[in-house]
Amino acid sequence: MNSRLLRLTNAAVIVGFLALPALVQAQISEYQEKQWLDTPAATSHIGNLTGNAHAATEPYRRYCTVCHGELGDGNGESAYWFDTPLFFKPRDFTTAVFKCRSTPTGTLPTDEDIYDSIGRGLDRSNMPPWNTFSAQMRADLVAWIKHYSPRWQTEKPGEPIVIPPEPEVTAERIKAGQDVFNRVQCWKCHGVEGRGNGPSASTLQDDQGRPILPYNFAEGGRFKCGTSDADLYKIFMTGLDGTPMPSFSDNIKPEEAWDLVFFLRTLQPFHTKAKELAKGLNLKPINPNAPPPSQ
Amino acid sequence: MRMWAQSHLCQKQRMFSLLAAAFALAFLIIGTSQSASAIPAFARKYGLRCSACHESWPMLNFFGQKFKDNGYQLMNDRDAPIWQNPGYWPVTFRIIPIWHRVSTAQVATDQSATGEQKITQSGFDLSGLDFHTGGTLDKNISFYVLPSSDATASFHFETVMARLDNIGGSSWFNIKLGKFELDNLLSEKRILTLTGNGGVYQLYHFIPQGDGNIWGQMGDNQLGLEWLGHSANDRTRVSAALLSSNDGQVGLPYGAESYSGFFTASQAFDFGKLGVSRFGAYAMVGEAPTIWLTSGGVGIPGSGTGNKGFSREGFVGQIYFGEHADVTVVTQHGEDSAWFGQGYGDFVDNPVAGTNFLNGYGVTSLPAGSRNPTWNGVLVEPHYVISPQAIILARWETIRMSQQSTPGTASNLGNISTYTVGARFNPFMTPRAGFAYHAEYNWLHQDGTGVVPGTNINTSELLAGFDFDF
Numbered sequence: 151m152n153s154r155l156l157r158l159t160n161a162a163v164i165v166g167f168l169a170l171p172a173l174v175q176a177q178i179s180e181y182q183e184k185q186w187l188d189t190p191a192a193t194s195h196i197g198n199l200t201g202n203a204h205a206a207t208e209p210y211r212r213y214c215t216v217c218h219g220e221l222g223d224g225n226g227e228s229a230y231w232f233d234t235p236l237f238f239k240p241r242d243f244t245t246a247v248f249k250c251r252s253t254p255t256g257t258l259p260t261d262e263d264i265y266d267s268i269g270r271g272l273d274r275s276n277m278p279p280w281n282t283f284s285a286q287m288r289a290d291l292v293a294w295i296k297h298y299s300p301r302w303q304t305e306k307p308g309e310p311i312v313i314p315p316e317p318e319v320t321a322e323r324i325k326a327g328q329d330v331f332n333r334v335q336c337w338k339c340h341g342v343e344g345r346g347n348g349p350s351a352s353t354l355q356d357d358q359g360r361p362i363l364p365y366n367f368a369e370g371g372r373f374k375c376g377t378s379d380a381d382l383y384k385i386f387m388t389g390l391d392g393t394p395m396p397s398f399s400d401n402i403k404p405e406e407a408w409d410l411v412f413f414l415r416t417l418q419p420f421h422t423k424a425k426e427l428a429k430g431l432n433l434k435p436i437n438p439n440a441p442p443p444s445q
Numbered sequence: 446m447r448m449w450a451q452s453h454l455c456q457k458q459r460m461f462s463l464l465a466a467a468f469a470l471a472f473l474i475i476g477t478s479q480s481a482s483a484i485p486a487f488a489r490k491y492g493l494r495c496s497a498c499h500e501s502w503p504m505l506n507f508f509g510q511k512f513k514d515n516g517y518q519l520m521n522d523r524d525a526p527i528w529q530n531p532g533y534w535p536v537t538f539r540i541i542p543i544w545h546r547v548s549t550a551q552v553a554t555d556q557s558a559t560g561e562q563k564i565t566q567s568g569f570d571l572s573g574l575d576f577h578t579g580g581t582l583d584k585n586i587s588f589y590v591l592p593s594s595d596a597t598a599s600f601h602f603e604t605v606m607a608r609l610d611n612i613g614g615s616s617w618f619n620i621k622l623g624k625f626e627l628d629n630l631l632s633e634k635r636i637l638t639l640t641g642n643g644g645v646y647q648l649y650h651f652i653p654q655g656d657g658n659i660w661g662q663m664g665d666n667q668l669g670l671e672w673l674g675h676s677a678n679d680r681t682r683v684s685a686a687l688l689s690s691n692d693g694q695v696g697l698p699y700g701a702e703s704y705s706g707f708f709t710a711s712q713a714f715d716f717g718k719l720g721v722s723r724f725g726a727y728a729m730v731g732e733a734p735t736i737w738l739t740s741g742g743v744g745i746p747g748s749g750t751g752n753k754g755f756s757r758e759g760f761v762g763q764i765y766f767g768e769h770a771d772v773t774v775v776t777q778h779g780e781d782s783a784w785f786g787q788g789y790g791d792f793v794d795n796p797v798a799g800t801n802f803l804n805g806y807g808v809t810s811l812p813a814g815s816r817n818p819t820w821n822g823v824l825v826e827p828h829y830v831i832s833p834q835a836i837i838l839a840r841w842e843t844i845r846m847s848q849q850s851t852p853g854t855a856s857n858l859g860n861i862s863t864y865t866v867g868a869r870f871n872p873f874m875t876p877r878a879g880f881a882y883h884a885e886y887n888w889l890h891q892d893g894t895g896v897v898p899g900t901n902i903n904t905s906e907l908l909a910g911f912d913f914d915f
Contacts, residue, residue, distance in 0.1 A: 272521070
């Protein structure tokens with residue numbers, strides 16, 4: 151064997167040796183996922199619907215793979231091109247970490263939470279509202295999503311938080327809400343006028359280390375996880391897992407949470423009762439540097 | 446012996462080489478196959494595969510229909526161009542190189558004793574070039590411009606329109622103005638077939654024999670103003686369009702004041718594991734001229750008066766049987782004024798005596814017994830979607846005259862039956878470009894319209910090609 155051929159052979163062996171672990175890793179991962187397809191976790195239950203992961207094979211490939219990837223790891227062929235922070239990167243289903251939940255922070259979402267996210271879409275991302283799907287297809291896709299992470303094999307979804315009935319909005323409640331906004335320092339990210347320009351805004355990163363922007367209330371866009379007052383309540387009481395938006399359930403009492411909801415509504419450019427009441431109050435943006443009120 | 450061995454060895458080597466080449470080709474095809482296609486301008490913008498919006502490109506699925514109904518917006522608050530990379534330009538080209546074999550019976554010839562002969566031709570060919578550009582100008586303001594050529598690169602504007610969507614924040618108020626495809630629930634512009642007769646819906650262009658009405662072709666893009674309303678999830682859709690009765694021709698060439706309207710309403714229902722199916726109805730009603738001023742015997746464009754009526758109405762069902770099978774059914778009942786039925790109509794384009802079109806100037810009455818021509822038709826198009834990358838399709842269309850304009854005319858004169866079968870396979874589907882291997886066969890039969898009176902026309906076409914856009 152001449153020396154050139156020998157060098158080539160050696161190089162091929164080294165490259166092969168280095169590539170092998172990556173290849174094995176990918177095969178194991180895919181193999182595991184295939185095993186999980188046949189477990190009870192790869193089903194979903196939404197109302198009277200039962201979703202089956204196997205039934206979602208083609209729909210996932212048709213609609214979802216391009217962003218979320220064949221392996222559900224958020225590395226579809228288009229994922230690379232979504233520029234953060236203007237567009238969010240696709241969700242990595244293998245971590246089973248979801249922004250929009252009715253369950254406490256750190257827990258798995260309910261099947262309904264994922265089902266609702268598929269139908270609602272996620273604003274300011276490339277996840278559109280897939281509300282043209284049949285309910286059954288959405289339920290099947292929920293089941294499919296659950297087969298990607300080992301967490302669904304061992305953990306149960308969290309218990310949905312209890313949202314007390316929405317009280318009547320009053321001027322006092324709006325003022326109290328502003329106090330909560332100040333106390334728990336929402337302004338640090340969202341800004342004193344809710345414009346998403348707080349002092350920490352430019353430093354925020356998601357759990358993958360990618361830049362992320364806080365919500366700008368003044369733009370009036372839809373919230374990521376719904377549009378209703380109850381959805382807004384849920385967002386800051388459960389937090390948006392995977393983002394810097396924490397759960398405030400330990401810092402805000404349920405009745406205070408409604409006050410905050412009413413105040414946050416005054417920051418949006420809509421004609422609402424809260425906004426009208428706020429005008430009467432002549433509310434000024436908070437001043438974080440002001441000395442605490444004297445006792 | 447040695448020579449035989451060498452020869453045998455060579456044969457074996459050749460076989461191995463061929464096998465190796467076949468494997469390499471198969472490997473290349475499989476290896477480059479990802480998953481399936483859209484107007485790549487939109488796919489590029491949103492990073493979605495064509496299959497997200499198209500059952501098989503270019504036919505829309507329900508999500509694609511919603512995207513279109515929302516003014517080419519995903520409604521993700523990032524639809525306006527201000528959010529796009531400044532280098533993004535929403536342009537797509539589509540052209541189709543093909544081979545086809547066309548066989549036409551009853552072609553008039555001087556060399557045949559009967560005056561007609563069957564002619565069969567085959568060869569490589571091109572479609573025209575479509576130059577799609579469309580998308581949002583701002584949030585809820587969008588446009589679509591489609592310069593389209595024939596195979597010799599002679600261009601016309603197939604579509605030119607701007608639209609305002611979600612006016613007042615309501616999905617029920619959307620307006621488009623310009624030249625556009627009518628809101629046909631089964632879109633001819635997104636047809637999956639390419640042959641001369643199979644590449645259009647006969648139902649959308651039917652004109653009875655001798656009839657002078659060219660304005661009722663609901664498959665042609667028309668000039669006008671359309672209002673569209675739809676529910677947030679697009680399950681409920683209604684639309685109404687006011688159109689110039691000029692079959693989409695620019696320059697106000699026909700009637701002085703002739704308009705038509707196109708109306709649709711549909712509702713989609715969730716049938717559980719079968720999927721979402723849609724049912725609807727449409728109607729096109731209008732008036733168009735029959736009387737023309739002339740100069741030197743030639744019709745003066747825009748001078749048409751003496752409007753007479755026409756109508757087309759029917760039902761549409763898009764029925765899904767799970768992920769893989771679906772069928773679309775379109776019915777039509779059509780009626781033209783007896784004036785059209787007797788040949789009065791487009792005298793501007795055909796002012797020569799002996800054509801179907803007559804000038805009604807000075808004509809006060811029609812031949813005794815003249816009646817409104819009426820007909821009924823149905824179109825059935827089943828699909829089998831093997832995967833997001835492959836589809837098998839078929840179509841059967843039939844149109845039957847129910848009343849001829851002139852009493853005593855053969856009751857079946859002009860009846861059409863046509864069958865089409867085809868398959869499309871997308872070897873890849875990325876958000877960048879679309880490509881399909883396409884194969885198709887069409888056969889069309891029309892009663893009584895052969896060059897020899899009383900004989901029928903039969904044509905068939907076999908086509909294979911590469912349908913791509915980029």
